Every structure is written in structure tokens, then in C-alpha cells.
Amino acid sequence: xxxxxxxxxxxxxxxxxxxxxxxxxxxxxxxxxxxxxxxxxxxxxxxxxxxxxxxxxxxxxxxxxxxxxxxxxxxxxxxxxxxxxxxxxxxxxxxxxxxxxxxxxxxxxxxxxxxxxxxxxxxxxxxxxxxxxxxxxxxxxxxxxxxxxxxxxxxxxxxxxxxxxxxxxxxxxxxxxxxxxxxxxxxxxxxxxxxxxxxxxxxxxxxxxxxxxxxxxxxxxxxxxxxxxxxxxxxxxxxxxxxxxxxxxxxxxxxxxxxxxxxxxxxxxxxxxxxxxxxxxxxxxxxxxxxxxxxxxxxxxxxxxxxxxxxxxxxxxxxxxxxxxxxxxxxxxxxxxxxxxxxxxxxxxxxxxxxxxxxxxx
Numbered sequence: 001x002x003x004x005x006x007x008x009x010x011x012x013x014x015x016x017x018x019x020x021x022x023x024x025x026x027x028x029x030x031x032x033x034x035x036x037x038x039x040x041x042x043x044x045x046x047x048x049x050x051x052x053x054x055x056x057x058x059x060x061x062x063x064x065x066x067x068x069x070x071x072x073x074x075x076x077x078x079x080x081x082x083x084x085x086x087x088x089x090x091x092x093x094x095x096x097x098x099x100x101x102x103x104x105x106x107x108x109x110x111x112x113x114x115x116x117x118x119x120x121x122x123x124x125x126x127x128x129x130x131x132x133x134x135x136x137x138x139x140x141x142x143x144x145x146x147x148x149x150x151x152x153x154x155x156x157x158x159x160x161x162x163x164x165x166x167x168x169x170x171x172x173x174x175x176x177x178x179x180x181x182x183x184x185x186x187x188x189x190x191x192x193x194x195x196x197x198x199x200x201x202x203x204x205x206x207x208x209x210x211x212x213x214x215x216x217x218x219x220x221x222x223x224x225x226x227x228x229x230x231x232x233x234x235x236x237x238x239x240x241x242x243x244x245x246x247x248x249x250x251x252x253x254x255x256x257x258x259x260x261x262x263x264x265x266x267x268x269x270x271x272x273x274x275x276x277x278x279x280x281x282x283x284x285x286x287x288x289x290x291x292x293x294x295x296x297x298x299x300x301x302x303x304x305x306x307x308x309x310x311x312x313x314x315x316x317x318x319x320x321x322x323x324x325x326x327x328x329x330x331x332x333x334x335x336x337x338x339x340x341x342x343x344x345x346x347x348x349x350x351x352x353x354x355x356x357x358x359x360x361x362x
Contacts, residue, residue, distance in 0.1 A: 005159050025101075029101050029102070030272045039106070046091060112150075127175055214261075220328065231326075232349065250282075254282050258276075261275035272331065273332040274331055327350055329347070330344050
């Protein structure tokens with residue numbers, strides 16, 4: 001399915017972190033659907049975001065002096081406002097790739113929109129134009145949605161909270177008539193939650209023996225280790241792993257055990273499988289016989305970073321392996337129950353042990 005979000009949906013959660021977007025992204029990953037970003041929506045998002053940010057900066061700056069005048073220990077007296085152009089650059093980057101495994105399809109071509117139809121709707125107050133003949137931006141976007149659905153030949157979900165498209169809880173009569181005349185499969189939703197609820201695929205549990213055959217070690221080893229290395233490196237430098245972890249150490253899977261799995265029915269030919277798999281991963285320090293380079297800080301700072309003398313001692317014993325228990329979330333897209341692609345979407349560290357703690361190498 002192709003999914004088009006109106007500007008108001010993005011601006012309601014401009015960081016795209018809320019549960020509505022997280023559930024939407026999960027749906028897109030599971031079903032292989034595609035998020036479509038029309039140029040008119042992107043440019044309006046950027047323009048309205050810039051306006052809101054500059055307004056917020058002015059409000060904070062106005063309130064800052066009476067606040068800073070009350071500070072006794074903090075020497076800071078000036079409000080450090082963000083640079084709007086850099087924030088806009090970050091927004092454009094976020095819209096291009098809003099979450100792991102999610103890419104937006106940007107469409108700049110509006111050649112399918114008939115300018116004469118736009119003018120007619122404004123003159124005759126036809127939805128989604130307003131009763132005053134305004135909101136022609138809504139008309140252009142709606143005609144784009146219809147043209148895109150016809151061109152793509154696939155179902156299109158259009159999510160918008162704009163009243164121009166709605167008559168209370170139903171799409172406006174003109175909007176429904178447009179869909180009928182265009183002979184396209186366009187479905188309207190007010191919120192991302194409404195879309196996810198209406199399109200949740202039917203599911204069934206996958207037996208663990210079937211999971212082991214479906215997601216074999218050969219299929220998931222390389223992407224799982226790559227993501228595990230990235231995650232463990234971030235956890236080490238974030239202070240959540242006390243023992244030394246270097247990104248160039250040896251990492252290998254020593255055991256793999258399926259935990260649970262679910263089939264999701266997308267349509268009559270396509271399924272999606274999601275599985276949780278427990279991996280035991282062995283990590284061996286690179287055999288260098290020295291601490292990693294930390295020239296800007298020196299050995300004293302290195303000792304602090306590594307958590308004290310015990311960690312420095314461990315760092316010198318470079319070939320003493322650690323074993324990490326990791327839960328991997330694996331997605332598989334299927335045609336007629338035949339696996340066509342596999343993606344390891346996330347890993348979560350559950351435990352860490354050393355060989356000296358009784359977890360022997362297999």
C-alpha cells in the first residue's frame with residue numbers, strides 16, 4: 001500500500017517519535033508498504049516548522065531575561081537560540097529517512113494535476129476547497145492523491161485531519177464522488193492510529209521448529225552481527241557496558257534459538273513474518289596487548305572511561321572472550337509463504353558473561 005500523510009499529521013509530531021508514528025513505521029516494515037511524500041507537503045512542513053520555531057524562539061527570548069535575573073550560581077545570562085537554518089536542514093534529513101528501515105518516496109512531479117480543475121473547484125467552492133473558494137493547496141494535494149493512485153495502480157491511504165476532506169466522521173460527499181469517478185482505491189483516515197487500526201493484518205503464531213527452518217543462521221548471521229556490533233559499541237561508550245568493548249574485536253554467533261514468531265497476512269499472495277531470536281554472541285578483544293588509543297585524555301582518563309583498574313586489567317588480557325546474550329527482532333517478507341527477503345531490524349543486549357564466569361565456549 002502507498003501511504004500519503006498530509007502536512008498536519010507531520011506537524012502534530014514534528015520529531016516523528018510519538019506512538020502514532022512508531023505504530024505506522026512498524027506497519028510499513030511489516031507489510032512492505034511505502035510512505036510517499038509529495039513536494040507540496042514537504043515544502044509546507046518546512047515553511048510552517050520554520051514559522052513555529054522562530055515564534056518559539058521569540059517567546060523564549062522574551063521570557064529569558066526575568067528568568068536569568070533570578071539565577072545566582074549560573075553565570076549564563078544570554079539565551080543560546082538554535083540556528084533555524086540548521087534545524088530546517090535536520091528536518092529535511094529526518095523527512096528523507098524518518099526511522100530505521102523506513103525511506104520516504106519523495107514525489108516532485110505534479111504533472112497529473114489539472115490546473116483547470118483546480119480553478120474550477122475554487123470558483124464553484126467544490127471540496128476540498130473552502131466555502132470561500134480558498135484552500136486551493138488542499139485541492140492541489142487531493143488531485144495529486146487521485147492521480148498518483150491511478151498512476152501507481154495500487155491502494156493509496158491518505159491520512160489527513162484537515163476538515164476540508166471530512167463531513168464529521170465521513171469523507172466529504174465530493175471526496176467520495178471523486179474517488180468513484182477516478183475508479184481508484186483511495187482510503188481516507190483522520191489519524192495514523194485510525195489507519196493502523198483499520199489495516200492491522202490478521203496473524204497466527206509460528207511454531208518454533210518452523211522458525212528455526214525459516215530464519216536459518218545463514219540468513220541472519222551477517223545482518224545480526226553488524227547490528228549487534230553497532231549496538232554494543234554504543235552501549236559501551238554510553239557507559240552501559242563496564243568491560244572494554246572495541247568495535248574492531250572479533251564477534252561471532254555461537255548459538256541461535258528461536259523464541260517466538262508471528263505470521264501477518266497482508267493480502268492473498270503476501271505474508272510477513274516477525275520473529276524474536278535469542279543469539280549467544282562471542283566477543284574477543286583484538287590481540288594488541290595495549291589499551292585503545294585515547295591520546296586527548298591520557299591513561300588516567302582511559303582508566304576512568306573503562307571503569308577503574310579491573311577494566312584496565314581486562315583490557316590487557318585481550319584474548320579473554322566475553323559472551324553476550326542478544327535478542328534479535330527479524331522481519332521476513334514472503335510470497336505464498338516463500339521467504340523473499342530478511343531484515344534484522346533491532347537487537348537488544350540481555351546479558352554479558354566471561355568465560356571465567358562459567359559460560360564455556362561451545
